[in-house]
Amino acid sequence: MDDRSITPSPQQLRALTHPVRLRMLGLLRAEGPSTATALAARLGLNTGATSYHLRQLATHGFIHDDPSLGTGRERWWRAVHASTRTGWEPPHPAPADKEALDAYLQSVVVVYTQMLQQMVEERATLSQEWRTASTVSDWRCRLDPEQARRLIEQVGQVIEAFVAAEERPESDPEAAPYAILFHGFPRPGGAREGSA
Template sequence: MGKSERYLARIDGRLLRALSHPLRVRILELLREDGPATASGLAKRVGESSGTTSWHLRQLAECGLITDDAERGSRRDRWWKAVHEGDQMQAADFIDDPDLAGLFNAYAHTLIERRYAAEAQFVAEVRDWADEWIDKVNFHDSSLSLTPDETAALSDEILEVIGRYRRPEQDGDTQVRVHWAAFPRRSRPEHP
C-alpha cells in the first residue's frame, strides 16, 4: 500500500453510496479529526440517538472506512476509528452513471457544507488562537485562466505538496485543515 493510499480513501461507487448520507460524513469527519469514539459518544456530539449512530457506524465499517479500535473498549463499549485521514475522488468517475450522479451531487454538497462549517468555526474562534498562529493562517481564493490540462497539473502539484507534509502526529502538533479545489467557472456575459 502506497503512502497516499494509506492516508486517503479513493472514493468509488460503493464508498459513495455509504457517504451519501450527511450524518455518515459528519461521523467519519469526527473520527478522523478527533480520534476513536463510541456510538454513544458520537451520538451526543451529533444530536442523535446511539442506535442511529451505531447503525451508521456499521455502514461505514462495512465499506472499510472505519474499523474497531482494538486498543480501546470492551464487549459492551465498542470503539471505532477511521481507517484513512481523508478522501479523494473525481467527478468524472460518477457523473455519467445515472445511479451515482445524484449520490455524487449529495456527497459533494455535504463536503462543501462541512468545509464552510469548519472555516466559519475558525473565524468565530480566531481571537482564541495564540499569536503564533494568527499570522500563519491563510485563506486564499484566486481566479486563473487555465486549460483543463493545466488545471489538472496544478491540482497534482498542490496534492504532492500536501503529501510531503503528511506524517504521523508528533508532540507539539496542532491539527490543520487543508482544503483544495480547482474547478471551472462560466464567465458572466458582458452587459451593454
C-alpha cells in the same frame, strides 16, 4: 489505520452522501477511535442515530469496530483509512454513478462550510501566531482544463510532501492539528458545457 486512503466505488460513495457520516468519519480519522455515545455527544445526536450511521460506515468499509478497546459494554469504532479520494471522473459515467459523486461532493461542501464557520467563530481565541498562520484566500486566473488538472496535481504534491516531511509529533507543545482545504473549480457560470 490500515491504509492511507480509499478510492470508493459509487456504491460506497452513496454511504458518504450524509454530512453526519462524513463528520463522524472525519472525527474518527482525526481524533482516533470512539464510541457511539461519545460521537453522539460530540455531534449533538442521539445514540440510536449515531449507531445507525456508524453501522452504515462499517458496512461500506470506512470503519470497523475494535474489540481490543473498551470493556465490552460499548463498541469502539476505528477509521480504516486516513483519507477518501474520488480520483478523476470517468469520461462517460453512468447517470447513477454521476449522481452518487455529485451527492457526495454536496455533503463534502456542507462539512467544509461548517468547518470554516467554526474556524471563524474560534479565531478570536487563537494566539496572534496562529491567526497569522491561517488564511481564507482565493486566487483568480484563466486556465484550460489541462492547466487546471496540472495545478491541482502540483498543489496536492506540495501538500503531501510537506505533510510527510514536516508533521510534528503529538507531544510537541507548539504544534496543533491543522486543516488544509484546497478548492479549485471554474467560477460558477464561467465554463458551462458547450460554452467554449
